[in-house]
Amino acid sequence: MNFGLYVIDRYITLYQLKISDLSNLSSKRLEALSSEGIQTVDDLLNFFPRRYLDRSNTQKIKYLAGSGEEVTVAGKVTGITMAGYGKKKRLEVFISDGSGSVKGVWFRGVGYFSKYFKEGETVAFFGQAKRYGKSISIAHPEVDKISSEGDLDSFSRIFPIYPGSKALSKARITSKLVQNWMEQILRKKTASEFLPEALISEMNFPQRQEAYRMIHFPESHNEHKKALNRFKFEELFLFELSMEKINYTIKERANGHVFKETGNYTSKYFNELLPFTLTDGQKSALAEIKNDVRSGKQMNRLIQGDVGAGKTIVAIGAMLMALDNGYQAAFLAPTEILAEQHYRTLSEHLKELYINVRLLIGSQKKALRTDILTDAEGGNAQIIVGTHAIIQDEVRFHNLGLAVIDEQHRFGVKQRADLLNKGNHPHMLVMSATPIPRSLAMTVYADLDVSIIRDLPAGRKPIKTAIRSNKKREDVMNFVQQEVEDGGQVYVVYPLVEESEALDLKDATAGFEKLKKRFPEFKVGLLHGRMKTDEKDEVMKAFINNEIQILVSTTIIEVGVDVPNASVMIIEHAERFGLSQLHQLRGRIGRGERQSYCILMPDVKVSKSGAVRLKTMEETTDGFRIAEADLQLRGPGDFLGTKQSGLPDFKFADIVEDQFLLTQAKEKAKELLGEDPQLQSTENKELADVFMPYFKEKEGFYGLG
8 A cells, every 4th residue: 555645645625626627637638647646636736846946046147157057047038040950950049138148059849949939028047057158058948938027036936846757748747837736726725734733833844735835836945845844754653653553452452372381391491401691682582572471462572683693592482481381383484495494493402392393384295284284283283383384274273372483574564464363363573684774663563562682692703704806716715725724614605506697697506516626625515495405404414514614505594504613604796695685694604703704706897786785794794784774775675575564655755764754753653642542632633533544454454453
């Protein structure tokens, strides 16, 4: 849903004004507007300018410097000449205001403009004034005919330029014509107010009707910026209001499973089996989870942490709390490879507790799948690890008390809601190995409580990252030789499995063969997604046991593989990877006590954004800083990588650029609902009228309807 348009449709009182009532609106123009999604007066009024021209700088011609400054001049047409010939033909129109003369020059549209002007009439030019010898000219100036001083005042102002398209251009819908329509609309209609007066006053916003005037007929640059801020805030405020209300609904609904006991599983695991001490961040996250699951309300928590922060241990703690109280737990991963890796990790960690962990993925044979489904429904399977296959209708649980979702940004809000219905609203624990920028956390994950693990396990040394060109390849290979001889292990990562003619990449297999020849004294392994599961397992076990010293791999090792002895990662064609993906790959090393090194090896040609990504990786290992930089580069849609993310489709606001407004909107939404949870007060009546229909739809989307 386009949230911006939803808002717009409901917040304007039109007094029956129809788009067909506007002048100069032929059927051809109606058709062109419709093709751009403009079918009502509402749509047209919310067709905002893409930029503004400041034509308020009106000058006497004799004072023009002619250095390329943008100016408005007005005078009588004193001459119209056609110069040049053939393709170099141009129209020259001279105007004079008594103090001097300036020339307007047209190289395009010569036929049209030669008929437009008549000698003796007064016109205004706007454009860049440039001096050529003794004369000053303006190429392709904006033009208006002036019959009175009022016309010149109207021309010499800040003028909006509206978005264009082929259809609008073909129908001769110009910015000047759109302005004419805006004037008719604002003269005949009133935009109804829905923000509470106290909020408008506190935020120093213009009233809605005045805000539209300031957008379409601004008297200063500050005016249209101030008005646009108001419209941005509306969208953000209404969205954050819905998120706060969803949070309020979840917290008020006392139907969460209560995990009272911290029994044998949890106690034995953390007191006897865990081979290391928890960090303060892990302890804090576990304490927050413990409070949630004992509260009688459904937990809805996001665990944020950088690569290697130990989120999996926190998830294991939460699952053991569920098992201690007789409930099952589900662990959802975005891909089969990740699901398999989590299955191996959990099986290894929990084997001494004799916990039955089952793996459910789409590629399994029917007999095995049936056995797992029976185990899940009968309660024999205590933890079910899987992909989105877990959400399918045929999967039933005996007593699901907790659902863990890993790599949340690769799933949608709808999938999260589907999981809630698998076990009478189980507790929900969401994990993200990609640190989430604050602006996204306040929108996509606004319905979740957040625990942040900022510290890393003791003994971790910062990874040193360097960019090396192909010219330095032999130096890099010599470095690999030293590291392996010193007992270290090396990843070499490629972006593709097979050679692609379109991208002209050296594939992992070719790289594997070259490295085998270069290092005959070491064992070189190959790992990629097309290998069978048991083959992949065999290779990974050999690497973990240091039977393989150099592992050539595709990005399947991005998340989940933990080899503490691996100290070097070489990323081939590094500019082809996204920033967050590069950071995830780098997170596979630096997990032990050895100093670790990440070497980025780009192609000869690197795009501007590719260079920024590589430089960012070289400068910082802070996942939160990297996530912010990645969001700036890619935008929120690409960053999340899914249209099902629940990311609102704002018309005016941009959650990256408007983070300050977003923060204000969240604060104000929280304040308002704190004072009036049901929006029943007189001052919030108009707000309730426009908010409740949207909230009903959002409520269903989040599985609360």
